[in-house]
Amino acid sequence: MTGKAARNIFIGGTLVSALIFLWMTYDFHRQEPRLAKTEMIDEHVVAGKKVWHKYNCNDCHTILGFGGYYAPDMTKAYFRLGESNIASIVMHPETVYRNSFRKMPHLGVSETEVKDLTAFLRWVGNIENRKWPPQDEKYVKAFRLREVSAQKLEKVDIVMGACGGCHSFENQGRNIAGDFSAIAARITYDKETLAKFILDPQSVHPGIGMPPQQVSRETAELIADFILSLKVGKEVRK
Amino acid sequence: MIRYESQRVAYPYMALSLILFCLQVVMGLWLAINYGFTLSQGLVDTFSFATARPIHTNLLVAWLLLGFMGGAYFILPLECERELYSTKIAWIQFGLFVGAAVVAVIGFLFGWTQGKPLLEIPVPLDFVIVVAALLFVANVAITIIKAKVRSALQWMLLGGVTFLAVLYLFGIPFYRDLNADYYYWWWVIHLWVEGAWEVVTASIVAFIIMEVTGVERKVVEKWLYAETGLFLFTGIIGTGHHYYWLGAPDYWLWWGGIFSALEPLPIALMVIDTWMHVRERKNPIINPLIWTYIVGLAIYHFVGAGVWGFIHTLPQINYYTHGSQVTVSHGHMAFFGAYVLLNLTIYYFAFPRFRNIRKYNDRLGKWGFWTMSISMFFLSLVFGVAGILQTYLERLLDIGYSTAHLNMMFWFRIALGIGIVFLGGVVITVWHLFTLKPVEEGAAE
Numbered sequence: 111m112t113g114k115a116a117r118n119i120f121i122g123g124t125l126v127s128a129l130i131f132l133w134m135t136y137d138f139h140r141q142e143p144r145l146a147k148t149e150m151i152d153e154h155v156v157a158g159k160k161v162w163h164k165y166n167c168n169d170c171h172t173i174l175g176f177g178g179y180y181a182p183d184m185t186k187a188y189f190r191l192g193e194s195n196i197a198s199i200v201m202h203p204e205t206v207y208r209n210s211f212r213k214m215p216h217l218g219v220s221e222t223e224v225k226d227l228t229a230f231l232r233w234v235g236n237i238e239n240r241k242w243p244p245q246d247e248k249y250v251k252a253f254r255l256r257e258v259s260a261q262k263l264e265k266v267d268i269v270m271g272a273c274g275g276c277h278s279f280e281n282q283g284r285n286i287a288g289d290f291s292a293i294a295a296r297i298t299y300d301k302e303t304l305a306k307f308i309l310d311p312q313s314v315h316p317g318i319g320m321p322p323q324q325v326s327r328e329t330a331e332l333i334a335d336f337i338l339s340l341k342v343g344k345e346v347r348k
Numbered sequence: 349m350i351r352y353e354s355q356r357v358a359y360p361y362m363a364l365s366l367i368l369f370c371l372q373v374v375m376g377l378w379l380a381i382n383y384g385f386t387l388s389q390g391l392v393d394t395f396s397f398a399t400a401r402p403i404h405t406n407l408l409v410a411w412l413l414l415g416f417m418g419g420a421y422f423i424l425p426l427e428c429e430r431e432l433y434s435t436k437i438a439w440i441q442f443g444l445f446v447g448a449a450v451v452a453v454i455g456f457l458f459g460w461t462q463g464k465p466l467l468e469i470p471v472p473l474d475f476v477i478v479v480a481a482l483l484f485v486a487n488v489a490i491t492i493i494k495a496k497v498r499s500a501l502q503w504m505l506l507g508g509v510t511f512l513a514v515l516y517l518f519g520i521p522f523y524r525d526l527n528a529d530y531y532y533w534w535w536v537i538h539l540w541v542e543g544a545w546e547v548v549t550a551s552i553v554a555f556i557i558m559e560v561t562g563v564e565r566k567v568v569e570k571w572l573y574a575e576t577g578l579f580l581f582t583g584i585i586g587t588g589h590h591y592y593w594l595g596a597p598d599y600w601l602w603w604g605g606i607f608s609a610l611e612p613l614p615i616a617l618m619v620i621d622t623w624m625h626v627r628e629r630k631n632p633i634i635n636p637l638i639w640t641y642i643v644g645l646a647i648y649h650f651v652g653a654g655v656w657g658f659i660h661t662l663p664q665i666n667y668y669t670h671g672s673q674v675t676v677s678h679g680h681m682a683f684f685g686a687y688v689l690l691n692l693t694i695y696y697f698a699f700p701r702f703r704n705i706r707k708y709n710d711r712l713g714k715w716g717f718w719t720m721s722i723s724m725f726f727l728s729l730v731f732g733v734a735g736i737l738q739t740y741l742e743r744l745l746d747i748g749y750s751t752a753h754l755n756m757m758f759w760f761r762i763a764l765g766i767g768i769v770f771l772g773g774v775v776i777t778v779w780h781l782f783t784l785k786p787v788e789e790g791a792a793e
């Protein structure tokens with residue numbers, strides 16, 4: 111190979127690759143509205159993105175898999191937690207994670223900021239990214255189907271999809287506020303009261319640290335059934 | 349043995365960068381503590397992981413860039429057979445760059461950030477850095493243009509640093525759309541480390557190999573063209589290996605997967621040509637340590653960037669390993685193998701010349717090299733174990749974040765231990781470089 115041939119290979123290779131890459135970049139923007147649901151991006155989403163940057167959440171939490179690996183991925187957090195849980199975690203992490211092995215800082219995020227942040231996370235959850243991260247797909251499904259066709263879902267997925275951000279059950283979810291088996295053994299509520307507790311914890315158990323859960327009355331009853339069935343199971347086993 | 353007085357301007361760049369290197373590693377140990385132990389809420393509220401991580405990574409980028417710039421200033425006069433166009437510009441640029449870095453780190457402590465991972469430096473400081481980069485590129489360009497001799501290497505170096513500077517611009521704007529944000533984020537991160545930086549590295553390595561081994565320029569430059577050509581051919585489209593899960597069209601799985609599978613080729617070429625040139629050397633081996641560094645760089649570069657990267661970027665595997673500690677494992681191995689060793693090779697080339705030492709006592713330097721190289725290998729392995737554990741527990745067994753991370757804590761304590769050994773290696777190396785001592789040579793030479 112002569113020096114000249116080597117140089118031509120260099121120039122040719124670089125140009126070909128760069129041109130293909132630029133064309134694909136053009137195509138990426140052409141398909142962006144469909145893949146990234148850009149019509150959903152309103153001022154709240156943009157403001158929420160700015161909040162996300164302002165507090166540097168991304169150096170602890172990954173989003174779309176990018177960023178710090180210190181804390182849970184945020185791509186589908188909206189589906190995993192819902193609005194009011196996100197708000198109470200982001201505004202009072204020191205209470206929610208009091209007993210956790212790893213703490214999130216109290217950042218002083220304001221109420222409007224949290225609203226925008228949730229709008230942002232809701233939009234991010236809707237980006238068509240080939241169902242990544244794999245472990246959250248069941249929560250996305252549970253969130254979308256539990257109100258309209260709950261019979262299509264596993265009961266466990268409904269419960270963990272709604273409550274798994276703070277409660278655990280058989281290795282799933284996160285044990286910050288108690289495992290459901292233990293809670294079931296402890297509580298004395300009937301189905302009616304438990305459903306009421308889920309929708310408005312303060313009205314049943316004033317002072318408790320759990321935020322109201324944004325599920326429908328039917329879903330709340332279904333979850334209450336599930337938790338109480340754990341209790342029965344225990345007694346029967348005994 | 350400085351042939352051109354202006355080469356000396358490279359010294360502050362290199363000296364400062366070594367200090368930053370030490371600080372970077374210290375901050376890394378702190379990050380391992382964050383992972384390995386439960387810290388109190390009060391501590392997390394005042395100095396969180398999100399503050400420490402950008403200091404760790406920005407110090408890395410700062411010291412590597414300082415090394416590249418210092419290295420370029422050191423070899424350019426030799427390559428152009430004339431003084432640098434302006435040492436004054438080099439000093440101003442140094443001041444701006446360092447000023448921006450210091451303000452950035454202090455800013456991080458007070459929460460002043462752009463909030464994008466790795467590119468946390470706020471926009472006003474970005475502009476200071478852009479000015480510094482422009483001064484640097486201009487200084488290099490004018491020196492080359494005014495030179496009487498022409499070489500491929502000069503242009504390659506200029507092309508590499510210009511490409512590097514231009515790419516930085518894509519990280520500055522605010523993007524409304526998160527997936528477009530990350531699309532261009534990779535133009536900085538990926539096209540730097542798997543594009544522009546490789547070109548700069550290949551040029552500097554080519555020069556040092558030529559000087560040290562005495563192999564003919566014609567041969568070295570031919571290899572340089574082939575390698576950089578392949579780097580850019582595979583690396584540019586290879587950016588696609590970051591686009592699998594961010595909401596980009598499906599064909600990226602193919603293009604990204606295939607082109608990044610080819611990315612190890614140019615690095616393999618570098619291993620081969622380094623090996624051949626070392627074997628066919630025309631010069632005697634005066635300081636064995638720099639030969640160790642040259643060969644070590646080639647091999648480690650191949651293992652860290654090439655092999656580790658190859659395994660991790662196949663879409664089927666990446667679906668599980670993306671966004672996990674496996675990335676951390678690859679990152680440490682690749683940055684150390686490709687760029688840390690490159691900078692240290694440059695320094696072992698330049699420092700004896702600054703001091704006018706022909707042959708130096710290299711006992712400590714050898715200890716430094718082997719301590720760092722071996723401990724970094726094990727550190728990456730431990731991160732890899734943590735990452736595979738995380739992937740397995742969270743994504744295959746579906747056990748959830750807390751259980752996975754509680755199991756990983758053990759491995760981060762081990763990482764902390766290995767990190768302390770690594771820091772030892774770094775301190776030995778830096779100490780050795782700053783205190784090089786000549787040895788008497790036999791009369792025969």
Ligand SMILES: [Fe+2]
Nearest residue numbers: 538542587589
């Ligand atoms: Fe990459």
